[in-house]
Amino acid sequence: MIEVRQLNKSFGAQPILAGVDLRIETGESAVIIGRSGGGKSVLLKHLIGLLQPNSGEVFVDGERITRMNERQLLRVRRKFGMVFQGAALFDSMTVAENVAFGLRREHLTEAEIASRVAATLEMVDLPGTQRKKPAELSGGMRKRVGLARAIIYEPQILLYDEPTTGLDPIVSDSIDQLIIRVRDQLKVTSVVVTHDMRSARRVANHVFLLHNKKIYAHGAPGEFFASQDPIVRQFIDGVADPKETEF
Amino acid sequence: MNFLGQTWIGDWLAGLGRITILARDAIASCLTFKASRRDLFYQIYFIGVKSQAVVLVTGAFTGMVLTAQTYFQFHKVKMDTATLAVVGVSMCDELGPVLTALMVAGRVGAAIAAEIGTMRVTEQIDALRTLATHPVDYLVVPRLLASMVALPLLTIESIVLGIGSGYIVGSQLLGIDPVYLYLNMLKYTSDIDIFFGLIKSFVYGGIIALIGCYKGMSCGLGAEGVGRATTEAVVYSSISILICNFFLTLALQRLFVLVS
Numbered sequence: 001m002i003e004v005r006q007l008n009k010s011f012g013a014q015p016i017l018a019g020v021d022l023r024i025e026t027g028e029s030a031v032i033i034g035r036s037g038g039g040k041s042v043l044l045k046h047l048i049g050l051l052q053p054n055s056g057e058v059f060v061d062g063e064r065i066t067r068m069n070e071r072q073l074l075r076v077r078r079k080f081g082m083v084f085q086g087a088a089l090f091d092s093m094t095v096a097e098n099v100a101f102g103l104r105r106e107h108l109t110e111a112e113i114a115s116r117v118a119a120t121l122e123m124v125d126l127p128g129t130q131r132k133k134p135a136e137l138s139g140g141m142r143k144r145v146g147l148a149r150a151i152i153y154e155p156q157i158l159l160y161d162e163p164t165t166g167l168d169p170i171v172s173d174s175i176d177q178l179i180i181r182v183r184d185q186l187k188v189t190s191v192v193v194t195h196d197m198r199s200a201r202r203v204a205n206h207v208f209l210l211h212n213k214k215i216y217a218h219g220a221p222g223e224f225f226a227s228q229d230p231i232v233r234q235f236i237d238g239v240a241d242p243k244e245t246e247f
Numbered sequence: 248m249n250f251l252g253q254t255w256i257g258d259w260l261a262g263l264g265r266i267t268i269l270a271r272d273a274i275a276s277c278l279t280f281k282a283s284r285r286d287l288f289y290q291i292y293f294i295g296v297k298s299q300a301v302v303l304v305t306g307a308f309t310g311m312v313l314t315a316q317t318y319f320q321f322h323k324v325k326m327d328t329a330t331l332a333v334v335g336v337s338m339c340d341e342l343g344p345v346l347t348a349l350m351v352a353g354r355v356g357a358a359i360a361a362e363i364g365t366m367r368v369t370e371q372i373d374a375l376r377t378l379a380t381h382p383v384d385y386l387v388v389p390r391l392l393a394s395m396v397a398l399p400l401l402t403i404e405s406i407v408l409g410i411g412s413g414y415i416v417g418s419q420l421l422g423i424d425p426v427y428l429y430l431n432m433l434k435y436t437s438d439i440d441i442f443f444g445l446i447k448s449f450v451y452g453g454i455i456a457l458i459g460c461y462k463g464m465s466c467g468l469g470a471e472g473v474g475r476a477t478t479e480a481v482v483y484s485s486i487s488i489l490i491c492n493f494f495l496t497l498a499l500q501r502l503f504v505l506v507s
Contacts, residue, residue, distance in 0.1 A: 050373050070381060077379045088374035090366075102378045104283075149378070159377075 001026050002047055002157070002191070007056035009042055016042050018213035020056070024206070026156075029183055029190040031200045033235065034210035040193040041085065041161050043210065047191060048080050048159060049073040060157075081150030081188075085162040087142035089134040095121070095145050096130035102153040120148045123185075124178060140171035144178065151182055158182065160192040164199045176202045197236060201225065209235060266461045272383045273391050273457070281381070282388040290389045294355050295397030301350050302401045303408055309342050310334055310409025314416045318423065328427035334413040335436035339444045343406040345492050348451035351398060352484035356459040359390055360480035363463025364473040372464065382464065391456040398452030399445045406444065443499045450495060451488050458484045 004022040008015070016039040024030045034040045045051040046058055049065045058066050065076050081102075089098050099117045108116070114130075121127055124144040134142060143163060150158060160179065164172035176199050183190050183203075192203055200207060200221075207224040209217045209232055217224065217232050225236055233239075276282065318330045363386055366372050372382050410432065418425035459480045466476030 045373070048377055050376060070376075073376075074379045074381060077377055080377060082374070082377040084370050084374060086370060088370040090371055090374070091369075101380075105379065149374075 001059075001061060002189070003057075003059040004043075004046070005057045005059075007043070007046060007058065008054045009039070009046065009051065009056075010054055015213060017046075017053070020210070020214050022208060022215055022218075024189060024191060026189055027187060028206050029192070029204055030206045030208060031192045031194060031204035032208045032210055033193075033195060033197070033200050035235070036195060038210050039213060040195075040210055044159055044161055044191065044193045048077060048082060078153075079156045080159060081153070081155035081157070082159040083143065083146045083150050083161065083163055085165060087134070087139075087146040089142055089145055089149070091134050093134075094130065095126075095132050095134070095137070098134065098145060099130075099148045099152055101149060106153070116152055117148075120152045121145075123151070123182075124148045125174070140167050140175065143167070143175060147175075147178060147182070151186060151188075154186060155188065157189045157191070160190065160194075162194055163192060164194060164196045169198075172196065172199060175199075179203050197238065211235070262465075265465065266457065269383070269387065269461050269464070270457055273387045273460075276381070276384050276388045277392060281384040282392065283385070286385070286389040287392055290393030291397055293358075294351070294390075294393050295400060298351050298354055298397070298401060299404070301354055302347050302405050305346050305350050306338075306343065306405030306408040307412040309346055309405075310338060310411070310413035311416045313337060313342070313409070314413035315421065318417060318421050327421075327423045328431050329435075330417050330421075330423060331410065331413055331428045331432035332435035335410050335432040336440055338406045338409040338413075339436060339440035340496070341444075341492070343409060344402045344444045344447040344451060345488065347402045347405045348398060348448060348455065348488045349485055351394075351401065351452075352455045352488060353481055355394065356455045356480045356484040357477045359456065359459030360462040360466070361473060361477045363460055364466035364476040367464060367466055368468055368473060386464070387456075387460045390460055391453060394452040394456035395449055396452070398448045398455070402444055402448035406441070439503060443496075443503075446499065447492065447495050450491065454487050454491065455484045458487065 002022070002024040004020055007017050007020040009017040020043060032040050032043065042051060046053055047060070049058075049068065053066060056066070057064055060076055060079065063076060065073060068076065090101070093101075096114070096117050099120055100113045103113050103116060117130060118127070121129060124147050126141060126144050126148065129137070129141070129145070134145070137145065163175050163179065167175065179190065179192065180203060182188065190203070192199070194200055204221045207218060207221055208215050211231055217227065217229060219227075224232070227233065313334050314330055317333045318327060321327055321330055363372070366386075372386070375382055375385055414425070414428060414432075417423040417428050462476040462480040462483070466472045
């Protein structure tokens with residue numbers, strides 16, 4: 001279970017999050033939507049301790065991670081896997097070395113590691129790509145390798161930062177299916193940050209709208225997407241504010 | 248304090264504080280052997296083996312020019328055979344460690360800052376952290392240890408080549424008696440000169456790796472940030488080496504006097 005209480009974060013004089021409250025239950029598939037530059041990725045990075053808030057608390061399975069130092073956080077992060085917006089693959093390593101990275105601390109034999117890597121790459125529909133370098137992969141393939149790297153050590157919580165951004169609709173659809181497949185097969189808690197409404201509808205069983213630096217609305221997908229609140233509707237329907245289209 | 252925080256002095260002090268914390272974390276990590284042996288050997292290869300050409304050329308030509316200049320002055324007072332003694336002491340105490348460190352700072356310090364800086368802007372350092380790996384253990388410690396091992400070895404090569412090439416220039420080109428040239432060098436160059444040179448190069452190795460890693464890990468976003476981090480790593484390492492050289496020379500000489 002992840003709980004965020006009154007989280008505030010500013011970069012310099014620019015406030016990004018102001019009083020965010022959030023609760024994600026174990027096994028839930030939460031989707032955080034909001035406008036570009038609205039602080040979704042910043043919020044996601046707080047959940048795993050990559051960023052420290054100015055004030056407020058983040059609890060993971062009842063443990064307050066906002067007071068932990070980097071070494072203490074390493075233990076908590078073993079529960080997490082994270083897929084980055086740009087995949088963040090280690091470009092000096094091959095696909096196999098990238099995927100195996102999280103296994104290196106588990107003292108497995110090379111044969112066991114190779115077999116786990118092959119099985120995980122099979123799961124993300126990228127069999128036989130072990131020897132390729134990240135530079136040789138397309139955007140969709142890089143995200144799949146990023147996902148393989150995040151799930152190989154079977155974390156309890158998976159965080160996805162804009163998993164379908166910059167991908168064509170067909171590849172986006174396959175990534176969505178992959179997220180659902182991973183969630184169902186590994187029984188993980190998923191937190192997906194996106195502004196792709198189609199993706200949010202497919203993946204979510206709890207939707208949060210981050211608006212004006214805090215969680216503006218949240219609920220089950222059926223209830224959320226039927227909302228008549230003008231802010232929620234505007235975001236779901238993708239209607240621009242008339243003031244923003246004046247040049 | 249508020250005034251300090253808004254000036255370049257405040258920024259400089261804050262930077263000094265951050266690099267001190269990085270050094271403390273790296274030393275703590277070194278003591279608990281968290282670094283991978285494979286990464287350490289790769290970094291020794293990258294810093295030590297790959298820097299050989301530049302260090303050897305620098306050492307050889309420094310020895311040669313120092314021999315020629317010393318001979319031109321000593322010849323006026325008929326002290327030709329003391330030429331290589333000056334070259335020996337200079338190479339061991341000062342020129343060997345300092346020039347080697349400056350050349351390595353240019354090559355390796357820049358490469359470390361650029362590599363780690365690129366990893367930072369492409370979120371690879373964040374990815375490391377999400378994979379429960381401390382960036383200091385994985386990125387800083389192997390480079391720091393490798394640099395502190397490789398630099399003394401490179402310095403020895405530079406000293407040997409500098410004195411050797413000076414000997415050849417002195418005996419073959421300038422016509423100095425080779426036996427007296429060599430014996431005077433042995434007479435006036437002591438073990439302690441070599442020892443001081445090695446201690447200095449060990450410290451400079453740490454400075455180069457630490458500043459390179461710090462600049463990479465704290466670099467600004469985008470290509471501009473990486474470019475600036477790379478330049479600053481070389482400039483700050485070089486300046487730190489030169490400043491540190493003065494204080495280390497004084498400290499080591501005082502220590503030597505006290506001990507002996």
